[in-house]
Amino acid sequence: MTSTNETRIRRAMTNVSKGEANRMTLPAWVRDLDPDQLDDVHGWLDPKAPERGALLVPTDDGPVGIGLRSSAGGARAAAMCALCRTTHTVGGVALFAAPRKGAAGRQGDTVGTYICADLACAQHVRVETATAALKPTPGTTVDERRAGLRERAVEFVGAVTGAIQTA
Template sequence: MKPLTEQEIRSAFVNCTKGEAKRLSVPRDLADRPWDDLDFLGWRDPQAPDRAYLVTARDDRPRALALRSSNAASWQTRRSMCSLCLTTHTGGVSLMVATRAGRRGQRGDSVGVYICSDLACSLYVRGKKDAGIGARLQESLTVEEKIQRTVANLDAFLAKVTATA
């Protein structure tokens, strides 16, 4: 992923208003992010732990989603799998819900996906971050194929959020 500026990130949101995008918390350490190892940039809002944000590049332009997460206590003891990168965690996967873009979102329609709570899927797939014993299933896929699968899963989720019909 190419490095993004704060302004590029704020203007990329597809499921919130310009005012909401202007007020949300963007990471201050953008220059220090491992951009070459990221398929998407994800972060949690430090002022509102139930809010998360995700930015990816599609059709040569950034697309960003505002997400809400579930912090249910029952997830802390159950082993769950991320729907994007297929990493399993004990207490490290959250249901993230995105309001749909456009009129559907204005009516309150939303779509959810189970994602690594720290939004570090790209690093787990590449083996740059360890989720613990048994977190990555033994597969015959190459790292590049795992990256492609993660990107395809993210694209499918983004398509559901931005679908107009």
């Protein structure tokens, strides 16, 4: 049975067709999200198609979902995620492309950026101290990193949808 929250999350997907949104496999924790209570950016990989993923971004107008596709493999050197600004070891960051909303996206126009390969930016910004594999932005607090992630994710949503969003 499909929950109301799951239906709302699928409807929030702005740059994929209704059919693609309905075929997307949502992990259990995503189905449990309440779109009205989002205060963090949430990302996940489709368990049945790991080259596909999604971001759910809170905006002033409600949550906006962006469907993503990853490139083959991750970065071949240490790299920084453009959204959460966390530095990862080899393979921890991948190039993700999102089709633009509407006719442009149907014609193959995309927006790409380097994002954490596991799309777990919300968890990575909460890391208090650097580890061998994960290094948050030095000199910043968790709250500053969370706010920065949301701001950059909203900018990415604006690039994909062609709309200017405010955080």
